[in-house]
Amino acid sequence: MLAKLIVLDLKIYGKMLWKPLSICLLVLIASISAAGSSLYSIALIAGLFSLLVAGGFILYVMISHYARHFYGDQGYLIHTLPVTPAQRLWAKFISGFLLYIVAALILLSGAYFLMRTALGEAYDNFIKLGGLKIIVNYVGTPGLLLFLGIILFMYLGLFANYSLSISLGMNKHLQRFRSGGIAIVFIAIFAVQQLVNFISQKVPLSLRIFLNPRWYKMMEIVTQAPNIYEEPLRHHGIPSATVYTDIGLFSLFYSLAFLVISFVLVHRELKRINLR
Amino acid sequence: MNNVIELNRVSKNYGSSRGVLDLNVGIAEGQITGLLGPNGCGKTTLIKLIMGLLQPDTGEVRLAGKAPRESLHLVSYLPEKTYLRDSITMKEAFDVFTAFYVDFSVERARHILSEFRIEERIPLRNMSKGMQEKAQLSLVMGRECPLYILDEPMGGVDPLSRETILREILQNYHPGSAMLLSTHLVSEVESIFERVLFMDEGRIIEDVEVEKIRMEENMSIDAYFRKIYKNKENRHVG
Incomplete structure (x- = not known):
């Protein structure tokens, strides 16, 4: 059932995203083609803008789909499917992660091709001199693993933030404020995170x-x-x-604890859903 | 007969507005029960509590002897809202139901949809409100399960379509299954009920067998419905 839920989510993402992403891709391709010409600066801005729009739209789809599926009218279907609340949550987590990876690949490869064309000869010389090899050698496999770890941790933080904000913001105590409830929770989480970061800067660990x-x-x-x-x-x-x-270790432990607490709280909210 | 739905002292309060209050009711297997009452009397809240879409403040809801979320596979539920996204076609909706419900028959659902004269490939957003309700009903009645819960299945459709909907419900309703159908359009559907629950202000004010109303009161359910709520109104005025 988990796989079926993931497939359902991915199909919806695909349907929501293919048109805007196709437009962004077309703009990006046009920008890459023009980046080596005299329209260099316009092409670069247009290309970066298309990447920004694509990334923003993917983020919007990920978050709005979570809210609509669990707390909108579609919740009447999703919460009455014969699956467990944990499966519902995991499906959103995994499908969201796959979408996040797609977004990361689009952004990174788009930016790479755009810069490569824009830099032109400078890039070719950089490659000829073995610049890329030097960077790869410098960072090495542990550095690459660290990079991937940061990408994963960023997704964990993103999912924990929006799932908790939406699920707590739409629970029976706050749902009368509608999206205001979500904003209240989000601001509260943000404020606590800032406080933790501030304290963490002072703690010598x-x-x-x-x-x-x-x-x-x-x-x-x-x-x-x-x-x-x-x-x-x-x-x-x-x-x-x-x-x-x-x-800061204080901040790191808080982040890890937040991920766990967020999952537990969201799961509890999904078990005790209140659709008004 | 065993009860497929049981509510014991269930209350749900929405803060300032009332939900339902101290409900005790059982719905037996194989029985078609009407849940009747004016708009805002608590019918939808009661159904949502049964489906686990709302959590009771007090009391307990049992569905086939278990907590609602453990028995969802036994229930085919039609909410009063459109629960499909507006870009979906019925063909895609059939795929979703096929994936999640082993008791869903695409052939049956297609047949119902064709009776409603709805194309499978039209996205929901291009359908009228009435067509959307019919389309969802084809999904719900396309299942063969022990319990059907239909919340205002004829709420937004014209009188002629109501007849078609009722016919499709009766033709595709699996004999032996229980059905709980909520409506405020009593006269259109009263012929199918075996038992009716009358609700008002969050309470079940009458729970009677239809046969008893017809034999003892010599009335149609619609007339009985009007009598009950008129008496209640008069008491309020008095």
Whole structure:
């Protein structure tokens, strides 16, 4: 049943997205074609704009579909299908993730082709000199895994935020405010996150992630407040090019706890649905 | 006969406006029950509680002896709202029902749809309100299950279409199944009921066998309905 729900969601995404995405793709292709010409700047702006619109539209479809399916009139069908609340939630999570991956691929590849054409000779020289190879070698497999991890974590955060905002905002206590209820929850979540981030900046406990783990180690816990830094750590015998970024552990633990709590609360709301 | 639906002391309050109050009712297997009452009397709230779309503040709802969400596969439900997205065609809707309900017969649903003279490939957004209701009814009656719950199936259609809808409900209703049909259009559907529940202000004010009304009161259900609510109005005025 989970697979059937995912297929149902994907079909709806496809139906909602194919027209606007086709238009964005056409604009993007036209922009890429024109990026090497004298219309360079207009093409670049048009191309980036089409990517922005495509990304925004995908995000809108993902969120509005969640709200309509669970709390709009379509909820009368979805909540009476013979599936469990957990399956309903997982289906939205997985189908949303697949859509997010599609969005990421469209945005990244679109931006890549656009920049490649726009840079023209400079890009060709960069490749000839082995620039891409240097970057790949520098970052390495752990760096790539880290990048993918960040992409996944971003989706987890996005899903947790909008699913919790909508589900709590439409529960029996707040649904009389309609979309105002969703806004109240969203603002509350945002305010708490900002507060946690602020506190986290003051707490001297961080997870330090190195961009080039082969030169040192991938990550370590340090008793310092979070920082983004490039500094010569000569006393450790590390080359000066070492770049690291810190994540406040307080903030990280809060984020992980938020993901779990969000899932539990949303699941509880779906089990105790109140469609008015 | 066993009860396929049971409500024990169920209340639901919507804050300022009333929902339903202290409902105790059982719907037996194989019985066609009418849920009658004026608009806003609590019929839809009662049905939503049975379907698990609303949670009771107090009391307990059992569907085939279990919590509503555990027995949803046994119920074919027609809500008063259009629950399909407006871009969907009936062909796609049939695919959805085929995927989720083992008791759904595409042939039967297609037949009902053709009786309603609705094309399978038209998106819902291009249909009138009445056509949308009929289209949804073809999905609901396309299933062969122990319980049908129909909430105002003729709410937004013309009198001629009501006859067609009623005929299709009766022809496709699986004998032996129970049906709970809510309506405020009593005269059009009264011929199919075996039992009626009259609701007002969130309460069931009468629960009677149709035969009893016809034999003892010598009245049609419509006349009985008018008598009950007129008496109630008079009491309010008095």
